[in-house]
Amino acid sequence: MKAKLLWLAFLTLLFPYRTIAQKSYSIQHITIQTRWIKDVSTSNALNDYPRPHMIRANWMNLNGLWDYAITAKDAAKPVDFDGQILVPYPLESALSGVKKALLPNQNLWYKRSFEKPPLKAGERLKLNFGAVDYEATVFVNGTEVGKHEGGYFEFSFDITSALKNGSNEIAVKVFDPTDQGVGQHGKQVLNPANIYYTPTSGIWQTVWLETVSVNAVINLVITPDIDKSLLNLAVNQDDKIDTQVEATAYEKGKKVADWHNGHILIPNAHLWSPSDPFLYDLIVRVKKNGKVVDEVNSYFGMRKIGIGKDEKGLDRIMLNNKPYYNLGTLDQGFWPEGLYTAPTDEALSFDIKAIKAMGFNTIRKHIKVEPARWYYWADKLGMLVWQDMVNPNQGLPEGSKAAFERGCKQELAQLHNYPCITTWVLFNEKWGQYDQKRLTDWIKETDPSRILNGHSGELLYVNEQLRSPSPDAYVDADMTDVHAYPDPMMSIKQPGKAQVCGEFGGIGVFIPDHQWLTGNAWGYIQEKPAALKAKYTVMQQHLQLFQQEGLSGSIYTQPFDVEGEQNGLMTYDREVIKIPFAELRRIHSKLNPDVNSPSWMANLGDVAAQDADLTEPGLKYSVMLDDYIKGNRDAAFLKKMAMMATQAGDKPGAVLAGNAYIASLKLPLSDEDIQNISQFTKSTKDPGFALMQNDADAFKKVIGDRQFTVNMMNMIFKGELEPMLNSSESPDWNAIEVKAKTYGAAGEEIFLRAKTVALYNKQDWSNYVTTANQYLTKYGKNISEQEQTTFQQAINQHK
16 A cells, blocks of 8 residues: 655654553553453453464463563663553553553563473473564573564474473563564554554564473474375474374364375365365374374365466466456454454454455455464455565665565465465565565475465556556566556556456545544545445446456455554444445455355354445534534534534534534543544644643643654644745745744754655755755654655755
8 A cells, every 4th residue: 555655744643652650450542442342351361272273282371461661772671560461462552451652762571470380201391472573582580591583473482491390480571663673564653644553562462381292393384286186294393303293184073194205195175265165174193102292283275376377368366276366355454452463363253254244255464464363264264365575674774684584484484384375475565675586586486385476566556647667567476466546457467477456445434433533534535435335336347347358356455444544344443334245245246256155154153243324424414513503512522523524524614613622621631632632633723732732741641752742743834834835936944944943842843844845845956955864864763764765865866
């Protein structure tokens, strides 16, 4: 997805951070939440076995309350901790009980204790982490047992030698610079806005202990071959000496065959597909001296993916040797209360069920690696997955390429066994693109069992305008992939490659009372609820025409709203479906005829959501405006009226209601009052500005220092700088600077930003270089890597 490159003012940050320590656990306030939040408690936080491809019976879940502390980056382990945090929900999330930011100059510490389990001769105790973002150093009883870098990948340490009898302490030190570091960070940024979101720091997947043999299985490598009726299986162990490995495949409880010479024969294989997601069971045992010392339960699906020609000679994506249109949607995996972490396993599976109930057969998992159980549910429910590599830091600072390639290697290995994953996606829209041919060839050589989308959106069109050319687009990839917003396009034809539209859509439709940000509804285009179905249907009809010409797949942006992006088919809280499920299946049936089969919905259970209210927003707003005229000044009414005015397109009414709402508030202000004032106040001329200026400390405690500054910058720009800029073709920058600096640091920052952007857009390079250097030197850390790179490149070119 692509946002406008240069914004004159910052958008308001999406996430309110507290700075007051929480000594005991409680879920923190958020504007909206999903139905599953009520099922989360300190005793049942994600208690399912976290690794479905290697299930063992003897394990201990360490999810639950840990102690936490935030320290300076160079500080030692703290003696006193700040409070309790619910693992595995990230620090910034409401479910963590903390909801604080972690800055690049800080460390996050965790600690908890556990009782040493009994260990027999030849047994070891392993400490396993699903994922910790970004760098984790792990200590047991004060001894460092290991260190891991990479926020999306599982890791384990043998902690046996650090144990003592009785109680033992685990401590974890986390460093996470988010977009200010060299590592992969996806859509997480310290200053979230439009298509970038709230960070996830620290432990965000399950932590568990496991008693294993010294000869235990480390991992399985499972690769189906339907053409030869074989399952290729590699079993890797800690120590193979004097051991024998047995593996047996089962079909519905009945033995199929045993493992011999690296494979299992699967005669008359029951093939896996979205319409029939059949899974075989697999049991692997390690024996020593005739005794089983390790046993893991696993599963597999028999399926094949590739590129081949259809009966017309067109190159198509082929599933199980037949053309299969990949009708997909762009799923980003964010949650209001948990951010990267779903509140429950039921919630995790719901997203896939809902997408399948919409009639899609493909998910593009966008710039994120999910927990193992997400892929298990995709396998079990039947959903093709295009899996993105998590992009490098877009500015490609020193060290970022090495970090990216380490991450790609881990991702390919960690996700290899899931039949749902059919397609790897290397790059997205030139975000940190480099060495594309070499990396494309490397991935194809590493995993020849899947197809590779070497660059999704290498050619990107917004409103039919190409953003930038690519002379060697899609080099060595298995497909050509165009992004086109809002309307879909046909990608270019290259011999031997399938053609796909890797992103399109992004239709913004906001639903009152179901918004993360009530004052913002970002989308590539805006529609009212009643108009969405027609617009979406026309887009799908164009895809049908493209499919006749050779299009093999398409990815709609997106299934769910995410924070300030309100362009999902469902709201962020998963409560409202903007086009009814049955209608979406009907629309999609032309490209995915499997939705007409009774089996399509058979294993989804009850996928429930409210249908959107299609009443013309202007009519509903008119009723509210009439109530306002009659004297209704209830605060909740005024807040909703401001939102409805925005949807109805009545900007003066939105300002009227928002200002009236702020005027109705009583002192002292609650946290919710402060958050609402921060969202409704747009200008220095609004009544909320004086409240924020006069009680800055209170606002900073609730929304955080940086968000407070960004809000003030936006208001100063709107109320003071913008009128002065618009008054003349040649702005008086000296007068503008004097006015801006009366507002202190926030005024100076927005002045330098406004001048930098204005000179850049005007291409006044003689004045730009000095101003942009000043801006980047003082405030560069506050902007996205993409903007930093753009500004710096212009400086380098014209200095």
